[in-house]
Amino acid sequence: MKIRMTIIAAFAIFLGLVGPAFAASETGHALYFSANRDFRQGNFEQAAEKYESLVKSGRAGGDVYYNLGNTRFRQNRIGEAILNYQRARLFMPRDRDLVHNLRFALDKRLNPPDSLAEEARKGILRNFTDREAFGVFAVINAAFFLALALRLWMRREWTYYLVAALGIAWISTGLFAGAMYWDSRTDKACVITAPKVEVRSGPSLKETVLFTLNEGAMADSERQESGFRLIMISPDKRGWVPARLSPKIRPEA
Template identity: 30%
Template sequence: MPLPLKILILCLALLSASAFAQEDRLAAAREAIASEDSRVAITALDSLRATGKQSPDLYQALGNAWFEQNKPGMAILNYERGLRLMPGHKGLKNNLKFVRAEAGINALELQEFFLVRWWRSAGAVLGASTCQWLALLFWALAVIGGVTWYLRRRDMDEKKRFALLPSAVAFLLIAGLFFAMGNSRLSWLSNDGEAVLTASSAELRVAPGADATLEETLPEGLKFRILDEFDDFIKISLEDGRQGWIPAAAMERI
């Protein structure tokens, strides 16, 4: 057997073993949650996440385990992380809505334009790397088609000549579409400007500092956008547009 083929088979075997190991850990965590041993589930899932393995199901199981521990903030944080990987995941959406209601958080549900929702879902299904490879493939087809048309335009019959150039242009447009989708997906995954309040509560103040004027006390599980940082405080913008400063230790980035 040729050496490259042996290497390919070995890589596939390792990937399969890794996938089975991940499924086994997820199954063990679900059993721990079912047996009301959520601490064991959290430990198992965190160790799996520490290896770099991420999936919507992992974050859903982790969120469920934290909810069993009466930590709605950590539950919401993990549901949000899972939805970042798969925006259309119904289980994560339903769990997030339920936990928010249980925590008394009235989140503003802004309906996305259906094309934006489709764009994000398609990017999540394909993945950033697949989009980039498809962009490269269609770009190569466009270049080949354009060069072929230029070099052989006088030798081709009229139908082929007029069909080849539009095809090359279409391939170029498709390449641009996949390139934009891949970049959009990478930008979405790397966005660390959103966070969730994981402390039991936090005091929202008009300026950074424990002596600044107190505006209100925020509940656990609230989602917000990070605007600025100063010392041990961060400036945030809530979903309803209000702004203020809270301790940085009270939150975790999504």
């Protein structure tokens, strides 16, 4: 009897934990399809609000960011479109439609500065996701150690070449995965989302205006203070902007 009650209690707890997760998933799907419907009907602000809700709930993937970017582009909010396209690239960096739309949005900017942050996003690392890099390394890692064990058990010539080849692949993919990890940890790029932002000498609206940036400009975020963000366009071009108008591409935890 006790065993039966224990099983029933455990099952009830399982339903209590999993049930809300299923409900949340179904709610997320319903909201996503509702946003897509609003977009097709030209209700861009309603669509954007629903996509933003998915982002805030932590249920956003590349498709949500991509659709949100398309929505903002239709609203002529170029900075926000670029921000969300760049976020979508973190999930699906080689998607042709995404790459095309991002380039088109970048071309719509007014006098974009030569930014180190923007140049960094053109490197080979940006063509892969973190999951892809570590997934390949995990497979090569397993294959290498299996081949090494086989070599210890079977001293054939071909096992030597197999271990050597997999060893080279293991080192290469390990270095690449390490570079991807370092890049994700040091990526501080942000995007100006307001039509025009004044860059000041300090974290206050009372500070001197050094220069202005138009929406869609990209920079590296150095730190935040009093609601302002210290950004760097280049080593000799730095200043403070409101943090809410310069969100990071990699969403902050």
